[in-house]
Structures are given as structure tokens and as C-alpha cells.
Amino acid sequence: MINLSCPLPRPAKDRILLAHGGGGRLTNQLIEDVFLPAFSNAALNSRHDGALLSAGGARLAMTTDTYVVQPLIFPGGTIGDLAVNGTVNDLAMCGATAVALSAGFVLEEGLAMETLQTVVASMRDAALVANVPIVTGDTKVVDKGKGDGVFINTTGIGLVVAPTSIGPERIRAGDSLIVSGDLGSHGIAILSVRDGLEFEGPVLSDTACLWPSVNALFEAGIDVHCLRDLTRGGLSSALNEIATVAGVRITIDEALVPISDVVRGACEMLGLDPLYVANEGRFAVFVAEEDVDRALDVMRGQTVSAGALRVGTVYERASGIVTVRSRIGGNRVLDMLSGEQLPRIC
Amino acid sequence: MINLSCPLPRPAKDRILLAHGGGGRLTNQLIEDVFLPAFSNAALNSRHDGALLSAGGARLAMTTDTYVVQPLIFPGGTIGDLAVNGTVNDLAMCGATAVALSAGFVLEEGLAMETLQTVVASMRDAALVANVPIVTGDTKVVDKGKGDGVFINTTGIGLVVAPTSIGPERIRAGDSLIVSGDLGSHGIAILSVRDGLEFEGPVLSDTACLWPSVNALFEAGIDVHCLRDLTRGGLSSALNEIATVAGVRITIDEALVPISDVVRGACEMLGLDPLYVANEGRFAVFVAEEDVDRALDVMRGQTVSAGALRVGTVYERASGIVTVRSRIGGNRVLDMLSGEQLPRIC
Numbered sequence: 001m002i003n004l005s006c007p008l009p010r011p012a013k014d015r016i017l018l019a020h021g022g023g024g025r026l027t028n029q030l031i032e033d034v035f036l037p038a039f040s041n042a043a044l045n046s047r048h049d050g051a052l053l054s055a056g057g058a059r060l061a062m063t064t065d066t067y068v069v070q071p072l073i074f075p076g077g078t079i080g081d082l083a084v085n086g087t088v089n090d091l092a093m094c095g096a097t098a099v100a101l102s103a104g105f106v107l108e109e110g111l112a113m114e115t116l117q118t119v120v121a122s123m124r125d126a127a128l129v130a131n132v133p134i135v136t137g138d139t140k141v142v143d144k145g146k147g148d149g150v151f152i153n154t155t156g157i158g159l160v161v162a163p164t165s166i167g168p169e170r171i172r173a174g175d176s177l178i179v180s181g182d183l184g185s186h187g188i189a190i191l192s193v194r195d196g197l198e199f200e201g202p203v204l205s206d207t208a209c210l211w212p213s214v215n216a217l218f219e220a221g222i223d224v225h226c227l228r229d230l231t232r233g234g235l236s237s238a239l240n241e242i243a244t245v246a247g248v249r250i251t252i253d254e255a256l257v258p259i260s261d262v263v264r265g266a267c268e269m270l271g272l273d274p275l276y277v278a279n280e281g282r283f284a285v286f287v288a289e290e291d292v293d294r295a296l297d298v299m300r301g302q303t304v305s306a307g308a309l310r311v312g313t314v315y316e317r318a319s320g321i322v323t324v325r326s327r328i329g330g331n332r333v334l335d336m337l338s339g340e341q342l343p344r345i346c
Numbered sequence: 347m348i349n350l351s352c353p354l355p356r357p358a359k360d361r362i363l364l365a366h367g368g369g370g371r372l373t374n375q376l377i378e379d380v381f382l383p384a385f386s387n388a389a390l391n392s393r394h395d396g397a398l399l400s401a402g403g404a405r406l407a408m409t410t411d412t413y414v415v416q417p418l419i420f421p422g423g424t425i426g427d428l429a430v431n432g433t434v435n436d437l438a439m440c441g442a443t444a445v446a447l448s449a450g451f452v453l454e455e456g457l458a459m460e461t462l463q464t465v466v467a468s469m470r471d472a473a474l475v476a477n478v479p480i481v482t483g484d485t486k487v488v489d490k491g492k493g494d495g496v497f498i499n500t501t502g503i504g505l506v507v508a509p510t511s512i513g514p515e516r517i518r519a520g521d522s523l524i525v526s527g528d529l530g531s532h533g534i535a536i537l538s539v540r541d542g543l544e545f546e547g548p549v550l551s552d553t554a555c556l557w558p559s560v561n562a563l564f565e566a567g568i569d570v571h572c573l574r575d576l577t578r579g580g581l582s583s584a585l586n587e588i589a590t591v592a593g594v595r596i597t598i599d600e601a602l603v604p605i606s607d608v609v610r611g612a613c614e615m616l617g618l619d620p621l622y623v624a625n626e627g628r629f630a631v632f633v634a635e636e637d638v639d640r641a642l643d644v645m646r647g648q649t650v651s652a653g654a655l656r657v658g659t660v661y662e663r664a665s666g667i668v669t670v671r672s673r674i675g676g677n678r679v680l681d682m683l684s685g686e687q688l689p690r691i692c
Contacts, residue, residue, distance in 0.1 A: 013459070014458060014459045014460065015455075015458060015459060016453045016454070016455060016456060016457040016458075016462065017455060018487050018489065019487075020453065021453065021485055021486045022487075027485060030485060031483075031485070034459075034466055035466065035483055035485075038466045038467060039449075039466075039470060039479070039480040039483070041479040041480070041481065043446070043479065043481035044479070044482065051448075051481035051482040053481060053503075055401075055445045055446070055503060055505050056403065056406070056505050057402065057403060057404060058401050058403055058404040059402060060401060060402070060404075060503070062448055062481055062503060064448035064449070064450045064483065064501060065484045066450040066451070066484055066499060067486075068486045068488050099399065099401045100389070100408055102397075102501050103385075103410070104412040104450075104499045104501070105412070106412055106414060106452070106497055107362045107367065108362070109362060109363060109364050110361050110362060111361065111362040112360060112361060112362075113359070113360045113380075114360065116380060117380060120380055120385075121384060123384065123385070124384040124385060127385070133387040133389065133390070134385040135387065135389035135390055135397035135399060135408055136390065136396055136397040136408055136409050137377075137390070137410065138410050138411045138412055138499075139366065139367055139373060139376060139377070139381075140367045140412050140497075140690075141363070141365075141366050141367030141368075141689070142494060142497075142690060143494075143689065143690070145491065146494040147492065147493065148488060148489075148493070151452055151486075151488075151497065153410070153412060153450045153484075153499035155410060155448050155450070157399075157401060157406070157408060157503060159401050159402050343489065344486075344488060344489070
């Protein structure tokens with residue numbers, strides 16, 4: 001007989017869990033419980049992809065990311081591409097063009113020099129495409145068994161070129177939500193090599209530099225309300241964060257969300273919801289209803305966002321924060337990622 | 347009988363060794379063989395502690411460091427103090443006052459939340475002392491056994507306030523070399539807890555913010571030629587790097603170099619040369635001979651550099667790059683650190 005008074009095992013609150021790094025609920029808790037109370041300041045509290053600051057009269061953005069993806073080399077990219085594109089993209093999401101990157105390496109003793117050279121070459125190539133110099137760096141080596149090949153931190157400084165402020169606080173009921181292309185390829189590409197799974201076809205990571213698409217929106221004079229890249233936690237975590245800060249409800253139309261057949265098939269096989277799967281070259285754009293067609297035209301003119309589609313609408317906050325109108329009718333709440341779908345995705 | 351034709355074991359060139367992270371010869375080789383050819387640009391090639399750049403008309407400095415010190419908490423500090431002070435100090439060495447820091451954490455699954463909170467609290471305190479906000483951050487979690495508690499990357503943006511350029515290229519024959527205080531405490535403090543050694547007395551890490559001392563030199567109108575903090579590889583590696591770039595010879599007078607009795611005793615016991623031991627709150631200053639007394643007065647007026655002393659002189663390059671005039675007379679060449687005295691010192 002089961003002793004019902006025996007408590008169910010619960011994740012210990014006094015230890016770090018993998019899900020604390022998943023970009024979902026536990027990551028948010030860690031930020032709110034540990035980091036924000038200690039470091040509280042206006043830039044950090046805004047909870048944006050990067051911080052806006054002023055230095056010597058210049059309007060700058062600053063953002064940081066450490067990359068711990070496994071494996072280091074995967075279909076469509078390496079940890080090096082991710083490290084450059086991810087940070088350049090976070091600056092882009094602040095409306096800023098990348099001016100300089102730093103690169104900090106933690107190498108594990110015994111790492112093959114050839115692997116390091118492959119990673120460094122892909123960083124060089126990604127930096128050339130993004131037209132940003134890597135101006136300063138640091139290398140540390142940890143004992144074998146105390147690291148995992150290579151971890152890379154990239155931090156970026158950008159110059160804000162967005163003509164107006166960009167952020168969740170500018171989102172209004174009636175705004176349209178655009179996503180820049182099909183979702184889930186990065187997460188599925190990593191899974192395919194990590195677990196040796198075979199899908200209906202090859203899946204390449206979508207890692208790419210998003211700045212050309214963001215810049216094209218500015219140059220076309222589109223009044224962009226908010227931008228967000230759809231990395232850890234996928235579309236659903238990004239929309240939950242935005243809706244919380246903006247105080248609105250966002251409803252997406254499941255039938256409109258672009259997902260390739262092979263990613264859809266892989267997600268069905270693995271029991272994953274593609275709305276939670278990570279992307280490294282996709283972003284969400286919020287614009288007023290009257291700007292949506294023009295924004296789509298501009299985005300489709302850029303390779304990196306050729307598959308842009310309008311997928312949702314912003315409403316006044318009522319019940320629920322992010323909801324999905326499903327293919328078969330009916331609505332469901334799309335919650336923030338609770339556990340960890342796939343650790344070390346970026 | 348020993349077979350003399352059998353080659354001696356050599357470090358494999360195709361693998362990363364701990365000494366690649368030691369700040370000495372192998373670190374320099376890695377930078378020259380792998381990183382510089384890939385990322386080559388003017389800022390990076392200058393091989394300074396940080397990069398100087400211009401953004402939106404502002405004269406900025408940018409610098410990055412990842413901290414992997416073990417143990418995480420040691421006499422006189424934590425990895426958190428180091429992470430803030432180290433990056434603020436690298437900006438100071440560029441003649442820049444810190445404007446903003448980023449913080450990127452790599453946490454190991456299972457890390458005690460209490461340890462993280464201790465580390466974060468010491469970062470907060472160090473940031474308050476240095477008067478710099480931590481404006482943006484990132485947290486990743488790696489599987490147990492793939493990290494080592496906490497690694498922290500801090501990257502800093504600074505505003506250059508130095509009235510003239512600062513760097514090895516400004517050093518001239520006849521310049522004096524000042525060090526800001528007694529050397530070796532950080533390295534010995536780490537050793538004392540890591541290996542459970544007992545010395546004649548307690549040794550605390552010297553981790554501290556150097557900006558007040560640097561700023562006082564600028565405010566006093568001292569024409570500072572070059573600044574360098576004496577971290578990994580200690581005084582000798584810093585002087586070797588500087589002398590190489592400057593094309594000069596630097597001679598230090600061993601009897602003048604300040605080293606506390608307990609550090610000297612510990613070094614003798616362990617067979618270490620204190621000139622190679624790491625510091626986290628000490629720096630070297632090069633000024634013209636006629637400015638040296640005034641610079642010493644100014645530095646001694648600041649707590650962090652109260653023990654400043656003139657320890658050497660710059661000469662035209664002849665034979666040798668960095669030499670030591672020893673206590674018993676005679677000269678020896680002070681080479682760059684070849685292996686790794688103490689891994690994971692910062």
C-alpha cells in the first residue's frame with residue numbers, strides 16, 4: 001500500500017538544477033530571487049535582451065551571453081557561430097547595430113587544437129558576415145573533467161540606431177505579431193546529433209545574423225514597437241515574458257505559425273511542442289495593424305526573414321496571458337516553459 | 347641502460363594544456379597562432395588589457411575576463427570580487443573609468459544556492475565600491491561534472507579619461523617603473539587554501555579596485571606612460587610583454603621589490619619565484635624619471651597603493667628584455683612564465 005503521507009520528491013530549492021538555465025520559469029525565478037535584488041538598476045530591471053546606456057553622449061546597447069551548447073559542432077553551425085550571431089542578434093533586438101564584440105573562452109584541458117581552430121574559424125566567418133570586429137578576448141583553461149570542451153562568452157556593444165524606443169512597454173492592444181520564419185530548426189538540429197535520432201530529412205540549425213532584417217525595417221520607416229529573438233524557451237517563453245511586462249494578452253493562431261514538415265514530424269515523434277523549441281535565427285516583431293503588410297514586405301526581402309508571417313494579435317489583458325487558437329478551434333493557454341526541454345541548447 | 351635515442355616526453359601541440367591558460371608563454375602562443383590570425387584588427391592586435399574604440403563619438407574602452415578560480419571562496423575574497431575588480435582594473439589600465447559591466451554565469455548542476463548567493467553578494471559589494479552598475483547578465487547551467495561550481499565572465503565598458511594615450515609604445519629609455527604595493531598575496535592566498543598549507547601567518551588575497559589610484563595620477567596631472575595590472579604570470583610576465591611591444595629593456599632591482607615576509611617565506615618553502623606569482627590588486631606604472639617622486643606621493647595617498655615603490659628602470663634594448671639586478675649583485679634574465687605555476691588562479 002502506498003503511504004500517502006510520504007511527500008513526493010520535489011526539486012531541491014537549495015541547489016542549482018539544469019532547468020535554472022533553460023530560459024523558462026526557473027531561470028526567471030533565479031533572476032528575480034538572486035540576481036535582481038543584488039544588482040538592481042534601471043537597465044537590468046528592464047529585463048530586455050540587452051541594456052541601454054549612455055556613455056560620453058553616445059546611445060549604446062550592451063548585451064552578454066555565454067554559450068555552452070553540446071555538441072560543439074552540429075548541423076548548420078558551431079558554438080562559434082552561435083556565440084557571434086546570438087550576441088549580435090541581442091543587440092539588434094535593442095535596435096542597435098553591433099560595434100564591437102569581446103570573446104571569453106573557457107577551454108577544457110585536453111581539447112583538440114583542431115576543434116578549437118574550427119570553432120574560431122566559424123566565429124571569424126560569422127563576425128565577417130555581421131561586420132563586427134572582435135576587439136578583446138580572454139582565455140582560461142580548466143582541468144580535464146571540470147569543463148566540457150569549450151564555453152564561449154561573447155559580449156557586445158552596439159550603437160542604438162532605432163529612431164524610436166523599442167520594448168514591451170510600447171505594445172498596444174490591436175498590434176500584430178510577426179515571426180521571421182519557420183520555428184524549431186535549431187533545437188531539432190541539436191537533438192538530432194546529440195541523441196543520434198534520424199528524422200525524415202536533415203535539419204540544419206537556423207543560426208544567422210538578424211541585423212539586416214531589423215535594419216531594413218528601420219530604413220523603411222516602419223514604427224517597430226518590440227523585437228525579441230526566439231532562443232531558449234522558444235516562441236512561447238518569449239511571448240510570456242513580453243506579455244507580462246507589457247500587461248497585455250497575446251493570442252497566436254496555431255495554423256499560421258510556420259513550422260517545417262520535418263521539424264513538425266520530429267516534434268511529434270519526440271512529444272515536443274515546437275512553440276517551446278529554441279531558435280537561433282528567428283525573431284518576433286510587434287507593429288501596429290496598419291503597418292503589418294509593409295513590415296512583411298520588407299522582411300521578406302531579406303534572406304534571413306524571407307519566411308516572415310503574421311501569426312498573432314495583441315489584446316487587452318483579460319484572462320490568460322498568451323493563448324493559442326488551435327487548428328481544431330478552441331483556445332488554450334500557452335504557459336512559460338516549466339522544466340527543461342533540452343539542456344545546453346545554446 | 348637508458349636508451350638515449352628515446353625522445354623525452356613533450357607536451358602535445360595538438361591538445362590544450364593547463365599552461366595555455368597560465369598567462370605565460372603558451373597563452374601567448376595560443377593567441378598568436380589561433381586567435382590573432384582569425385580575428386585580426388587594430389584594437390585586438392595592440393595586445394593591451396582592453397580595446398580602445400570609438401562609438402557615437404565617445405572614446406570607449408572594452409575588456410573581458412572569465413574567472414575560473416578554485417576555490418570559489420578564499421581568504422580575502424571570492425570569485426565574485428575578482429570578477430568585478432579584475433574587469434574594472436583592466437579598464438583602469440586603459441585609462442578608463444568603468445561605466446557598465448555585464449555578468450555571464452556558467453553554473454554547475456547541483457551548486458549550492460547559498461554559495462551562489464555568497465558569490466553574488468560579493469559581486470554586489472565590489473560593484474558598489476567601484477561605483478559601476480552590472481547592467482546585463484546571462485545564466486547557463488551545465489550538467490554535473492561538466493563545470494566546476496561557478497565560472498563568471500565579466501565584460502566592461504569604460505569611458506577613457508586619460509588625457510594622453512597610455513601604452514607600451516609610450517615607454518622611453520630612462521623611464522622609471524613603479525609597483526603599487528607588495529606582490530604575491532593573491533597567489534599565495536589561493537595556494538594556502540587549495541593545498542591546505544600553513545604559512546607563518548594568514549595571507550589574504552590583494553583583490554581590490556585600482557581605479558582610485560589611477561584616477562589620482564590623472565587628476566594630479568602626472569604624464570602616465572603605461573599601466574599594467576600584475577595578474578596571471580605576475581610582474582615578470584607583464585614586464586616581458588611590455589618590453590617586447592615597447593622594444594626596450596627593463597631592469598628591476600630585486601632588493602627594491604616589495605614582498606611581505608610571509609609571502610617570501612611561503613615562496614621559499616614552495617620553490618616559487620614571487621616575481622611570477624599572480625596579484626589581483628597590484629599594478630605597474632611607467633613614468634618619466636622627473637615624475638617619479640610626485641607619482642609615488644600621489645599613489646601613496648590612496649589606500650590601494652599605499653605601498654607604492656620605484657623598483658626599476660627602462661633602458662635601450664641591448665641584450666635581454668627584462669633583467670633583475672639581484673640582491674647579491676650580478677644580473678639575470680627574467681623570462682616569461684613557461685609552464686604553469688598555479689592553475690586557475692583567477
